[in-house]
Amino acid sequence: MKNKDSKSTGKFDADRMARMVQVFEPMYPFFSKEETEEQDSGICSACFSDVGLRIEAEKFSSQLSQPCPNCKAQDGHRLTIKDCKILAYRFYILGSVQRVDYGAAPIVVFNEHQKTTSTLSGVIGEDARVFEDILGVGFFEYGPNLWMLGETTPLQCLRKKRERPAVIHDILQSYPTHVSQPGDIFFRVRTNPSELTKPEQFDSPPSHIITNGRFESKGLAVLYGSPDLETCIHESRTAVDDLIYVATLDPVQPLKLLDLTHIPENDVNPFESLDIALHYIFRAGNYSYEITRTLARSALNAGYDGILFPSYFSSLRAGAPVFETLWGLPTRSFPQMQSRIRSQTIPNVCLFGRPVAEKKLIVRSINRVHLEQAIYRLRMGPLLNEKIQISD
Numbered sequence: 001m002k003n004k005d006s007k008s009t010g011k012f013d014a015d016r017m018a019r020m021v022q023v024f025e026p027m028y029p030f031f032s033k034e035e036t037e038e039q040d041s042g043i044c045s046a047c048f049s050d051v052g053l054r055i056e057a058e059k060f061s062s063q064l065s066q067p068c069p070n071c072k073a074q075d076g077h078r079l080t081i082k083d084c085k086i087l088a089y090r091f092y093i094l095g096s097v098q099r100v101d102y103g104a105a106p107i108v109v110f111n112e113h114q115k116t117t118s119t120l121s122g123v124i125g126e127d128a129r130v131f132e133d134i135l136g137v138g139f140f141e142y143g144p145n146l147w148m149l150g151e152t153t154p155l156q157c158l159r160k161k162r163e164r165p166a167v168i169h170d171i172l173q174s175y176p177t178h179v180s181q182p183g184d185i186f187f188r189v190r191t192n193p194s195e196l197t198k199p200e201q202f203d204s205p206p207s208h209i210i211t212n213g214r215f216e217s218k219g220l221a222v223l224y225g226s227p228d229l230e231t232c233i234h235e236s237r238t239a240v241d242d243l244i245y246v247a248t249l250d251p252v253q254p255l256k257l258l259d260l261t262h263i264p265e266n267d268v269n270p271f272e273s274l275d276i277a278l279h280y281i282f283r284a285g286n287y288s289y290e291i292t293r294t295l296a297r298s299a300l301n302a303g304y305d306g307i308l309f310p311s312y313f314s315s316l317r318a319g320a321p322v323f324e325t326l327w328g329l330p331t332r333s334f335p336q337m338q339s340r341i342r343s344q345t346i347p348n349v350c351l352f353g354r355p356v357a358e359k360k361l362i363v364r365s366i367n368r369v370h371l372e373q374a375i376y377r378l379r380m381g382p383l384l385n386e387k388i389q390i391s392d
């Protein structure tokens, strides 16, 4: 596979990188000049043909007070050079990100060093040319670093049954223990229960209905919850007409949890990183559960009461992109980014066995939950690899 990453990131400048990491403006690696960015770009939101891109552009600034000098529209939104940078980054790069089994990468990127070679056509191509003129960039199809697509040593080993135990051993050795104390409450949601009269109904499911899940398997029951109630609602895949109940659970005794929400420092090589491997695994579908079930059994055998792990919905709940990079490296590997990454990591708890029946947890309260309002924050992206042309 082609690797254009070194080109796409431009000349490496350590001082500039340190400054940018401080403020983290993720589109900056794609641009070199910052001096003129508060200037008016001379274009407006109505200069674009694609409706999705116009909707994104209208999120900036206010409407023009006089007609746009470029398209003459009276109702467009003014765009500074900086607005155009953010807009191009959001629409073309974040908007073309595709997820693969383990990982994600954009299909299209741009930079100031290459001429446009991508096959962006139709209105998307016309709009890209507006950015080429204003920002001096070229668009091209991205050849992602292989680690972005999950081609890393720990992940490859974890996917092979015979090589899995050694990496799981490394994980158990490398990750810290979190001790959950009485008072560290968390929530567990149930939808449409046939009856709800006893606290035990919020314990792990009974043996006869346990199927193979992320951590549970025949003979190993698991109770899931989260200190974040909204994450519980997402995790339970609740629908608007469900009857939803939530239990507030409180540890009766200290509980020893393997903390897989921990973000290691100085984790500089993504190809050898356990952190990247786990990050991808907890955002993967049920094809990854064979790995996490082995991990659960190993943690149980190592004396843990359960596992603290990042929710599948972490990015969505935090409003963060699926995956962020800086100069072709995961933002997770920059020590300055730790607090940002932590804020994007929503913890879930899994406890082995039947912790309510075993009196490790007490049910403090059971409540009905009503979904009062759903609010979405959306980002539009281009339609790519598509032959149809949208006529005006």
Ligand SMILES: [Zn+2]
Pocket (backbone or CB within 6 Å): 043, 044, 045, 046, 047, 048, 068, 069, 070, 071, 072, 073, 076
């Ligand atoms: Zn205009």
